[in-house]
Amino acid sequence: MTLQPVNKVVKDGKNLYSTSAQYDKEALLASDMGLKHSRQPAEFFCKTLTASDTSTHGGFSVPRRAAEKIFPPLDFSMQPPAQELVARDLHENAWTFRHIYRGQPKRHLLTTGWSVFVSTKRLFAGDSVLFIRDAKSQLLLGLRRANRQQPALSSSVISSDSMHIGILAAAAHAAANFSPFTIFYNPRASPSEFVVPLAKYYKAMYTQVSLGMRFRMMFETEESGVRRYMGTVTGISDLDPVRWKNSQWRNLQVGWDESTAGERPRRVSIWEIEPVVSPFFICPPPFFRPRFPKQPGMPDDDSDVESAFKRAMPWLGDDFGMRGTPSSIFPGLSLVQWMNMQQSNQFPAAQSGFFPSTVSSNPLHNNLSIDDPSKLLNFQAP
Amino acid sequence: MTLQPVNKVVKDGKNLYSTSAQYDKEALLASDMGLKHSRQPAEFFCKTLTASDTSTHGGFSVPRRAAEKIFPPLDFSMQPPAQELVARDLHENAWTFRHIYRGQPKRHLLTTGWSVFVSTKRLFAGDSVLFIRDAKSQLLLGLRRANRQQPALSSSVISSDSMHIGILAAAAHAAANFSPFTIFYNPRASPSEFVVPLAKYYKAMYTQVSLGMRFRMMFETEESGVRRYMGTVTGISDLDPVRWKNSQWRNLQVGWDESTAGERPRRVSIWEIEPVVSPFFICPPPFFRPRFPKQPGMPDDDSDVESAFKRAMPWLGDDFGMRGTPSSIFPGLSLVQWMNMQQSNQFPAAQSGFFPSTVSSNPLHNNLSIDDPSKLLNFQAP
DNA sequence: GATGTTTGTCGGCCTTTCCGACAAGTGTA
């Protein structure tokens, strides 16, 4: 998660957009059309990072065929052949790498610039990077993190991580001065309970909370699954009446129907719970929900391989990902499935733990997972 | 000089600005008012960099009193006491430094982040940095370069500097694709003959060039002075008819009235010369013009200490710098003079070589130096 | 299974960067 003050200026040679929303839309449309026009499929490669790739000791070893397919051709009259590569991530940040062909036997390497990328993105062995060459021969850069335990932004982590101190200090300062700032949030990189989707919050504000109210709340199990627990509101009071008076942060005291000692929190926030409004409520099957579901109104996660593809190949449109119809490009397979097969020769379903399909029979839970189903991945039976 | 594609999006919690110009203005006004309201003078310190400060071997040694006055207090329960500092330069770029209090005897140091700053800004021993804590306790960062020889951005420099390759490649690509991009140009850091002020260019376009036309052109002498040479247009032809057909870049062949072998260029561009339009023209004295004069429409040079002060202390307004009236804050002295005295105990006039006063008796040269006199420094007699 | 190709890891070596030691420089009694 990163924070940035709102002070960037938009300029354009000919157009001045009247609102940022409109600017967004037009910019998207323009790039969309530019790509759609040629209808030339983008090329890409994906590699799971090795220990050597992520170590500070060296650079990134580029698979030979991948380098030759995706990167601009090297000038082999140079000794050794080398060039500068510029690739953009989903946030339009440009990353510059030195691409060199050297060693005995010869191999393609990314050296200078690589370690900055790895440390900035906090990549580790097992994570994957994705290089895409779009129809304009521009390099795009995506990444997907391995499904490892992600420590949340706990205070202990904060104090050991000087970067976060600066970020949080800046945010606190901006908030104290009523200066607007933007949050770039990557829920897969470091899910934070302090970041609440606006829609979720607004929806919660409609809820009338009272003592004795029954609710359900979702928890992740150790096997990356999900289950719900029933509970009752037993009190409403400030978590810290001195420091955070009238804060809604964990101001609900709760009791749980089935409680193992200390396993469930004694205090929750209103936006975490799902009020049980109907006695005829049917609980959906408690398995296979996305580990970090996308929320409407949140910026795209840059670990979302799908988004990178959509950016490079917008003509895929809604066929891509989940819309109930198989992809017209790769019938019966999502691109990521196909990619994974190429990469590991595994049957895609074996990796479904990374991108579980989403199932919800309950319209009440819309805001948790299926508000924007195109952002979730669909694993269809082969 | 840096380039940035135009693709930043402006968002704000409550306001959406209809044009970027308006946004600029309002943002400026807002910060201005916020500061003016409290009218609390900002604190600052300035240090001339030593060889150790700029060497790659170590960090920046912070004068003790300066650190205690300007930086946020350290937590001395830590061993060693350290914190993250974030300071913004004139371009609103944030620079992050590790501030640590260590060594025997104990001293304040900036370590991590410092060398990046030094190399990015191309600082050398003798240059000065300026840390300002504004009324909101935010750190601002300014710098002033010593009056040394500045190599221009020659092609040999470019090829040895991988950073520039990436930047120029990005610019070339953007130009080839008709994508707008912004140039951040710091003429004092690396003056480039490839960057031409728009006003100067437009003005030149009014000039009717013909064979035999007489003109003058300004050159810098080795002693940082300036003198003009007279010449005659002897030909008009493309510099490279194949690669840059119809380019106005050095398409004028010229002869010089007084020419030492090879000392003056054989080809110039129309915007470099000053046509001699009147036989009664009087040549101004050829000494004491600003070394890198400010151009209208150009972004501020971040080595301009004055600008940093104005940003932190906008209430100084027009009294600050040169308006013909002495500063009401430091009567008879500019802030920089006063600062220099504090720093070096020298009489300020002894340093006037850094900021020569501007003299121009010729209205034809308005766009070269006195369009915005408030940006130039005035050395008044004590 | 033999052979050739690809690529992950390692040691070597140089540079960068962090650290305290030490002493030169500065201010004050």
Place this chain on the structure above:
DNA sequence: TACACTTGTCGGAAAGGCCGACAAACATC
């Protein structure tokens, strides 16, 4: 002048990062 305090520079050590060597892993026949 004596003393305390400040700070510039240095050597040492650790980390970062570029290089080819080597061999494991992989592909192909």
